[in-house]
Amino acid sequence: MDGQKLAERICRESRRSQALVQEDSKAFMAAVQKIRFERRYYLRRNAADARSRLRLLSRSFSDHVAREEKEIFPRVRRMTPALLPLQNLLSLEHREFADRAAALDRGLAALEKKTPADPAAPARKIYSDGIYLVCLVRSHFAVEGDGFYRMLRERLSSESRPALLSEAS
Numbered sequence: 001m002d003g004q005k006l007a008e009r010i011c012r013e014s015r016r017s018q019a020l021v022q023e024d025s026k027a028f029m030a031a032v033q034k035i036r037f038e039r040r041y042y043l044r045r046n047a048a049d050a051r052s053r054l055r056l057l058s059r060s061f062s063d064h065v066a067r068e069e070k071e072i073f074p075r076v077r078r079m080t081p082a083l084l085p086l087q088n089l090l091s092l093e094h095r096e097f098a099d100r101a102a103a104l105d106r107g108l109a110a111l112e113k114k115t116p117a118d119p120a121a122p123a124r125k126i127y128s129d130g131i132y133l134v135c136l137v138r139s140h141f142a143v144e145g146d147g148f149y150r151m152l153r154e155r156l157s158s159e160s161r162p163a164l165l166s167e168a169s
């Protein structure tokens with residue numbers, strides 16, 4: 001497979017995986033908004049719902065991460081080391097997502113178990129942490145699409161393509 005086709009295939013698969021994560025991310029955001037704005041009476045039920053949405057989001061993001069970390073990044077590292085700094089940044093964001101999602105799950109589990117005497121502060125924290133997580137996903141995909149994958153496509157379409165491909169094999 002020539003460089004152009006390889007880059008196109010990698011980018012197409014990446015967009016597909018991002019679309020799945022974005023869907024789960026929207027559903028999670030809607031659930032988190034209910035925690036912040038619906039009545040206290042529904043808090044435990046809304047926390048359980050947000051928790052199950054977070055699990056789905058974490059699963060689709062984990063699939064995205066596994067594909068990049070195990071299949072794409074090692075291959076790109078061999079083909080074009082110039083992308084390594086950007087790749088390292090993306091890997092840091094993959095880990096940040098996992099840490100923040102785990103912390104959010106703990107917060108939601110506490111709300112699901114027992115409604116606090118004053119639920120306003122924990123509900124606000126879940127809401128702001130949830131927004132941060134969704135923004136992290138969006139910004140991560142923007143850096144991937146406008147930076148990493150665009151540069152990869154350019155590198156593999158460039159004049160040095162045959163050399164890059166022989167490095168990759």
Ligand SMILES: [Fe+2]
Nearest residue numbers: 065068090144
């Ligand atoms: Fe990624």
